[in-house]
Amino acid sequence: MSLAIMCSGGDAPGMNPAIKRFVDYVYEKGEIPYFVYNGLEGLIDGQIERATHKDVAGIVHRGGAIIRSSRSKRFYEYKYRKQAYENLVKSDVTGLVVLGGDGSFRAMDLMSREFDLNFVGIPTTIDNDIYGTDICLGVDTALNVIRDALDKIRDTASTFSRAFIVEVMGRDCGYLAIVSAITSGAEICIVPEVDFNKSVVEEHLKREIANGRNYILSIVAEGTKKTNEIAQWLENSVGMESRITVLGHIQRGGSPTVYDRMLAFEFTIRAVDHLLANTSSNKVVVIKNGQYGMCEISEVVDNRYTINPELLGMLNKLD
Ligand SMILES: Nc1ncnc2c1ncn2[C@@H]1O[C@H](COP(=O)(O)OP(=O)(O)O)[C@@H](O)[C@H]1O
Ligand SMILES: O=P(O)(O)OC[C@H]1O[C@](O)(COP(=O)(O)O)[C@@H](O)[C@@H]1O
Numbered sequence: 001m002s003l004a005i006m007c008s009g010g011d012a013p014g015m016n017p018a019i020k021r022f023v024d025y026v027y028e029k030g031e032i033p034y035f036v037y038n039g040l041e042g043l044i045d046g047q048i049e050r051a052t053h054k055d056v057a058g059i060v061h062r063g064g065a066i067i068r069s070s071r072s073k074r075f076y077e078y079k080y081r082k083q084a085y086e087n088l089v090k091s092d093v094t095g096l097v098v099l100g101g102d103g104s105f106r107a108m109d110l111m112s113r114e115f116d117l118n119f120v121g122i123p124t125t126i127d128n129d130i131y132g133t134d135i136c137l138g139v140d141t142a143l144n145v146i147r148d149a150l151d152k153i154r155d156t157a158s159t160f161s162r163a164f165i166v167e168v169m170g171r172d173c174g175y176l177a178i179v180s181a182i183t184s185g186a187e188i189c190i191v192p193e194v195d196f197n198k199s200v201v202e203e204h205l206k207r208e209i210a211n212g213r214n215y216i217l218s219i220v221a222e223g224t225k226k227t228n229e230i231a232q233w234l235e236n237s238v239g240m241e242s243r244i245t246v247l248g249h250i251q252r253g254g255s256p257t258v259y260d261r262m263l264a265f266e267f268t269i270r271a272v273d274h275l276l277a278n279t280s281s282n283k284v285v286v287i288k289n290g291q292y293g294m295c296e297i298s299e300v301v302d303n304r305y306t307i308n309p310e311l312l313g314m315l316n317k318l319d
Contacts, residue, residue, distance in 0.1 A: 004048060005067070023051045108282065135287060140257045163238070167221075178191055
């Protein structure tokens with residue numbers, strides 16, 4: 001049997017450990033591993049090559065993905081999806097592991113309805129916005145990158161008596177912002193999932209400033225598009241000199257944490273085992289309440305991820 005692995009959409013730390021485990025484990029099982037280079041673009045162009053142990057030597061600590069990734073406009077067109085499928089058949093690939101986010105799973109769901117596909121998705125995105133799994137590959141590393149940045153920003157904010165507005169990624173999801181705000185002791189957190197009551201917070205902050213507070217750390221999820229508005233409000237209404245820091249793509253890089261490496265190994269072993277035991281199955285490997293499992297791809301793409309209400313509730317306790 002020949003199994004292939006592909007990365008698609010936004011890269012995330014943990015892709016390389018997953019790629020390494022994939023190659024080593026497929027060989028252990030007596031089968032042949034393949035790489036699809038450059039994500040869906042590469043699949044369309046037939047960039048499918050046999051993988052060797054040498055290809056994956058010394059990559060476990062590296063961020064990004066040695067086989068690269070892409071977003072593909074062409075994949076929205078049927079003729080290119082057909083071409084992609086035919087390339088898999090031509091290379092005798094009988095099973096495909098896809099490391100990707102919700103967009104990539106939507107693409108694979110569509111392809112699996114149109115063609116006879118055998119694939120398993122591994123939820124891989126820093127955004128943590130995929131239905132059916134508590135955590136996605138890459139999230140833990142991104143959270144640690146943000147934590148490191150926030151600790152540093154707090155140093156300068158507290159020394160210089162300023163308000164800092166830190167914009168974090170997450171697309172339409174506030175998960176990274178919420179967990180970062182809670183674990184870094186931020187005073188304010190603005191996310192798409194919760195309305196923000198400026199006047200209540202303003203009153204509270206003014207009271208604290210009168211009692212000696214000399215800096216404010218505020219986390220804004222990119223999906224709110226409120227970074228500038230919050231900065232102006234803190235400067236003009238709350239009355240503290242403000243600075244904006246947009247963390248941007250820094251959050252997608254860096255050496256994967258131990259947690260992400262372990263998650264990559266566990267997800268990959270399950271994905272490969274599933275592909276070897278099935279011939280026409282379209283699933284996503286997930287982790288729920290500490291238990292690994294498989295979810296139908298249709299269930300994953302037809303439902304929207306929602307943040308645990310207990311976590312959302314913790315926003316009320318920021319101070
Ligand atoms: N509805 C769709 N139909 C066909 N292809 C899609 C669809 N949604 C996403 N894709 C493909 O999947 C790629 C990756 O999706 P994207 O949302 O960019 O990243 P991610 O998988 O990280 O969420 C897109 O560039 C596109 O090629
Ligand atoms: O790298 P790009 O194309 O600018 O996209 C930025 C987006 O990608 C992400 O970093 C990751 O999103 P996906 O994992 O869904 O691709 C988002 O947080 C961000 O909104």
